[in-house]
Amino acid sequence: MSQTIFELKSVYKIVLQDISLKINHNERVMIFGPSGSGKSTLLHLFNRLEDPEQGEIMFRGEPIETYRIPELRKNIGLVLQQPYLFPDTVLDNLKYGPNLFEDWKEEEVQTLLNYVNLPIDYLDKDVDDLSGGEKQRVSLARTLANKPEILLLDEPTSALDDQNIESIEQDLLNLIQSKQLTVVMVTHNLEQAKRLGNKGVYLEGGRIVEQGSLPDMIDHPKTEALKRFTTNY
Numbered sequence: 280m281s282q283t284i285f286e287l288k289s290v291y292k293i294v295l296q297d298i299s300l301k302i303n304h305n306e307r308v309m310i311f312g313p314s315g316s317g318k319s320t321l322l323h324l325f326n327r328l329e330d331p332e333q334g335e336i337m338f339r340g341e342p343i344e345t346y347r348i349p350e351l352r353k354n355i356g357l358v359l360q361q362p363y364l365f366p367d368t369v370l371d372n373l374k375y376g377p378n379l380f381e382d383w384k385e386e387e388v389q390t391l392l393n394y395v396n397l398p399i400d401y402l403d404k405d406v407d408d409l410s411g412g413e414k415q416r417v418s419l420a421r422t423l424a425n426k427p428e429i430l431l432l433d434e435p436t437s438a439l440d441d442q443n444i445e446s447i448e449q450d451l452l453n454l455i456q457s458k459q460l461t462v463v464m465v466t467h468n469l470e471q472a473k474r475l476g477n478k479g480v481y482l483e484g485g486r487i488v489e490q491g492s493l494p495d496m497i498d499h500p501k502t503e504a505l506k507r508f509t510t511n512y
């Protein structure tokens with residue numbers, strides 16, 4: 280049986296209502312639904328950017344609040360829609376997380392850059408001089424520098440053009456497979472959900488209306504709500 284990584288038990292938070300969900304090791308969970316349905320709020324619960332008002336979240340079988348937040352966030356990496364970088368060089372950005380844990384190894388920098396397809400001479404570049412796609416690559420590499428086992432992604436490609444989306448998706452898929460990562464991702468793009476995910480969670484009005492395996496869940500929705508959403512998409 281798969282190892283359960285996260286278990287949410289009847290969680291309530293702002294819009295979220297009665298969310299119960301299990302996420303197993305190595306699953307690629309795609310959260311989708313209309314704007315304002317609570318997708319980002321749900322994602323924020325997994326690394327304690329937000330905490331539930333009611334209910335419980337278990338991480339590896341223990342209440343999530345029993346873990347220290349710095350270790351939790353090292354292990355559960357987050358990549359946002361707009362890359363969040365320090366106004367410094369690429370190298371300084373990559374070193375930042377590992378330095379907090381005295382865990383930076385210079386020789387790993389090439390591997391990190393390979394993961395995200397950036398050339399080595401980018402290390403000394405100022406992040407302000409990079410394109411949107413390159414910034415998002417640095418942001419992903421910076422998260423990976425912490426060696427997370429779980430990746431939380433909040434619409435990481437929504438600010439990118441089609442070509443960049445395709446190549447970052449490919450890098451992500453390679454990474455997920457080679458590092459056996461567990462992924463929880465918010466996307467408004469159903470085609471992307473099918474390409475990247477193996478489990479889907481459809482939220483509407485703060486409730487999980489349907490969950491199931493991907494791509495089947497999107498191609499053959501069971502509920503009227505998801506049928507409407509996929510038809511109007």
Ligand SMILES: Nc1ncnc2c1ncn2[C@@H]1O[C@H](COP(=O)(O)OP(=O)(O)OP(=O)(O)O)[C@@H](O)[C@H]1O
Binds near residue numbers: 314318
């Ligand atoms: N801290 C907060 N206090 C009050 N309301 C909030 C807070 N955070 C989010 N909300 C509200 O909760 C709802 C869900 O927000 P959330 O960002 O999770 O939705 P979403 O599905 O990610 O939306 P989008 O696709 O537009 O990004 C929204 O109506 C939002 O305004």
